[in-house]
Amino acid sequence: MKDPVQLIIFVSVMAFVGWVFIAETPLDRLDHTCRPVHWLGTATSSLVSVVSTSGEEKVNEFFESGVHHCKMIAWKQFYESRFNEMKVEKEKEAKLKELSEKK
Secondary structure (H helix, E strand, C coil), rough: CHHHHHHHHHHHHHHHHHHHHCCHHHHHHHHHHHHHHHHHHHHHHHHHHHCCCCHHHHHHHHHHHHHHHHHHHHHHHHHHHHHHHHHHHHHHHHHHHHHHHEE
16 A cells, blocks of 8 residues: 555545444445445536536436445345345244144
C-alpha cells in the first residue's frame, strides 16, 4: 500500500463493509449493500435531468431495476439457503401437527 490512492480505496471499502455488517436486520444489510447503486442512480438522474427531462424517467427506471436486481442477488447469495431450510422445517412442523390432530 505504497500509494495514498490505494490506501484511500482500501479504507473506503473497509468502511463500506463495516457499514453493511453493522446494520441491525438482514433487510437493512441488503439495503446498505445496494445503496451505492441508488446513489449512482440519483447522481446520474440529476445529470441527465439537466440535458433531457424525458431521459430522466428512463434513467430512474433503469437504476430502480438495478437496485432491485442488486438486492435479489445479495439475498440469494446470503439468505436464500437458510430461508429454504426454515421453510422446509415449517412444512414438517405443519405436517406433524396435522397428523397429531387427526389421531
